[in-house]
Amino acid sequence: VVAVTSEEDHASVTLSDGTRLSANLVIAADGFRSSLRERLLPDVTLRYAGYVAWRGLVDERDLSKATWDALFEKFAFCLPAHEQILGYPVAGPGNSTRAGERRYNFVWYRATSEHGALPNLLTDATGKLHANGIAPHLIRADVLADMEEAALTLLAPQFGEVVTKAPVPLFQPIYDLEVPRMVFGRIALLGDAAFVARPHCGMGVTKAAGDAMALVTALGRHDSIHAALADFDAARTQTGAAIVQHARHLGAYMQAQLKDETDREMAERYRTPEAVMRETAVPARF
Ligand SMILES: Cc1cc2nc3c(=O)[nH]c(=O)nc-3n(C[C@H](O)[C@H](O)[C@H](O)COP(=O)(O)OP(=O)(O)OC[C@H]3O[C@@H](n4cnc5c(N)ncnc54)[C@H](O)[C@@H]3O)c2cc1C
Incomplete structure (x- = not known):
């Protein structure tokens, strides 16, 4: 059109x-x-809101028993200073909601400056900037490593596990x-x-x-x-x-x-x- x-x-x-x-x-x-x-x-x-949402899904069977027990059946929140993450169970592959086949979904809001940090996150390993959003497989390894280190340092350990076990994390700049x-x-x-x-x-x-x-x-x-x-x-x-x-x-x-x-x-x-x-x-x- x-x-x-x-x-x-x-x-x-x-x-x-x-x-x-x-x-x-x-x-x-x-x-x-x-x-x-x-x-x-x-x-x-x-209008960029000044923060991004990191998102990811983990198969429930990949979670440790302690984390599954603490989080899986809950709409859970973790609010350390300056951070906000929440998680909830969702259907698994094939839309299955059977026990053992579901996944846990997280959304982690992180302040990310528009002119410094955000373009860095949106730049792939070849140096190309994906200003309209970067595909998950193009997010650079060092960006993912920083995010995972922050998860283990800043979040409750159960959420640290969820974030670092998500096989394909992605992020979404938040707009109005x-x-x-x-x-x-x-x-x-x-x-x-x-x-x-x-x-x-x-x-x-x-x-x-x-x-x-x-x-x-x-x-x-x-x-x-x-x-x-x-x-x-x-x-x-x-x-x-x-x-x-x-x-x-x-x-x-x-x-x-x-x-x-x-x-x-x-x-x-x-x-x-x-x-x-x-x-x-x-x-x-x-
Ligand atoms: C990562 C992420 C997670 C989200 N999670 C949730 C959630 O959990 N719950 C919730 O309620 N909402 C969620 N949202 C928001 C939700 O996806 C949108 O609000 C919703 O999809 C809007 O529906 P829509 O039909 O208006 O637009 P879209 O779903 O974006 O559909 C627009 C369609 O138009 C097509 N299109 C665009 N341009 C053209 C063109 N020129 N020619 C032909 N086709 C075109 C696109 O390909 C697309 O299929 C999420 C969004 C993102 C990005």
């Missing part, structure tokens, strides 16, 4: 081979780097993204193409599905596509903004880690284990 335009009575999509397609409605659900959003809203950009509206004539933005919330509230998939369901409902409720899209836009722009704001609030502590001592201390004051556990990935009304 090289161009999308919206007219009063139809929308047009132009493909790179010159083909032009006509549609009643074009839905841009092309993810957080949506090229259609970039064309419609060139001033709206991804917000659009002022989701509808442009007969073009609708949906899911991460419109709003990207930090992972703390665990809403990415739910939000995208909620957008899709709201669009279906609005189209069923109105004869006019424009009226349906206006309904959708009003409801979901507000919801998306509320989710992004909630997630930003939950991540403010991590963001403060790169600031001065005063900001860090203020952020620490609001970072009690109780608050983190009360608000992370819990059902919320938006």
